[in-house]
Amino acid sequence: xxxxxxxxxxxxxxxxxxxxxxxxxxITIIDTGPKTKEAVTALRDGLRVNGxxxxxxxxxxxxxxxxxxCGLARSLRDxxxxxxxxxxxxxxxxxxxxxEYDEHRVLLVRAGVPDDxxxxxxxxxxxxxxxxxxxxxxxxxxxxxxxxxEFETGSLRIVHTPGHTPGSCSxxxxxxxxxxxxxxxxxxxxxxxxxxxxxxDPKKRFPSLAEYLVSLARLRTFAPTxxxxxxxxxxxxxxxxxxxxxxxxxxxxxxxxxxxxxxxVTAWExxxxxxxxxxxVHRFLAVSEAVAHLDLAxxxxxLGLEVSGIREIYKxx
Ligand SMILES: [Zn+2]
Ligand SMILES: [Zn+2]
Numbered sequence: 001x002x003x004x005x006x007x008x009x010x011x012x013x014x015x016x017x018x019x020x021x022x023x024x025x026x027i028t029i030i031d032t033g034p035k036t037k038e039a040v041t042a043l044r045d046g047l048r049v050n051g052x053x054x055x056x057x058x059x060x061x062x063x064x065x066x067x068x069x070c071g072l073a074r075s076l077r078d079x080x081x082x083x084x085x086x087x088x089x090x091x092x093x094x095x096x097x098x099x100e101y102d103e104h105r106v107l108l109v110r111a112g113v114p115d116d117x118x119x120x121x122x123x124x125x126x127x128x129x130x131x132x133x134x135x136x137x138x139x140x141x142x143x144x145x146x147x148x149x150e151f152e153t154g155s156l157r158i159v160h161t162p163g164h165t166p167g168s169c170s171x172x173x174x175x176x177x178x179x180x181x182x183x184x185x186x187x188x189x190x191x192x193x194x195x196x197x198x199x200x201d202p203k204k205r206f207p208s209l210a211e212y213l214v215s216l217a218r219l220r221t222f223a224p225t226x227x228x229x230x231x232x233x234x235x236x237x238x239x240x241x242x243x244x245x246x247x248x249x250x251x252x253x254x255x256x257x258x259x260x261x262x263x264x265v266t267a268w269e270x271x272x273x274x275x276x277x278x279x280x281v282h283r284f285l286a287v288s289e290a291v292a293h294l295d296l297a298x299x300x301x302x303l304g305l306e307v308s309g310i311r312e313i314y315k316x317x
Contacts, residue, residue, distance in 0.1 A: 112266025
């Protein structure tokens, strides 16, 4: 069962995204690239040099529903005459190619993001939406944790690895312990635990960083020999990456705790101090990062949390 990476350009800061072609019946691609002309061309070329066409694709599997990964899913499915599309059920926030704005708004207000900033973020959501088509619920099937994606001569085990997004999934070829991990594992950078509503209770936020730590540890139990990430080259030494991520997360957590003054701060204020001068999507990611670390510190008993009106204030213990 051959796993073939195809690099597809994106208009995003992160750079090209990796699409993985599983060149065996049923011909499957894991992730698609964003909805841009450049991405379609690169994907077609990548398929062609390996002897395939879009119409050969029978199954489109999404590691998660960020635009750079899922953007082309709908048009590829249509061109491939109704190839099956699979995504985890918890990927609710992004599945329809729109961040669930109202649910997000509540989370942003609670994190102390000022109203004018929320308006700017709304514009950013709108701009990013153009890079993906939406899907109705009946148009895709679920990915179940621990189930297998069957191929003619082998299978990939589906492993739910929430954190970067609630419905992020990885795929393990157990024969040689190779993993396709989407944005759960990136060679050069520590992935963002993106601020999301909890799929099981959208009024709450998803405990993204706590879940992410569990996912990283779970992948480690497979003793991976090679991990293909959503961006950049494959990771050959997962243990080294695991330890590096854990160190980076711990360092950031102690930094965040130091930014919490005695009178208390919101996540927005912490984000401003951590990443001054950020813009656009990076402002949102900065808030995500701050909330994720503050929440983890709070659940680990290292910070207090008080609700003042509609805002949440973190305080030293
Ligand atoms: Zn992503
Ligand atoms: Zn990505």
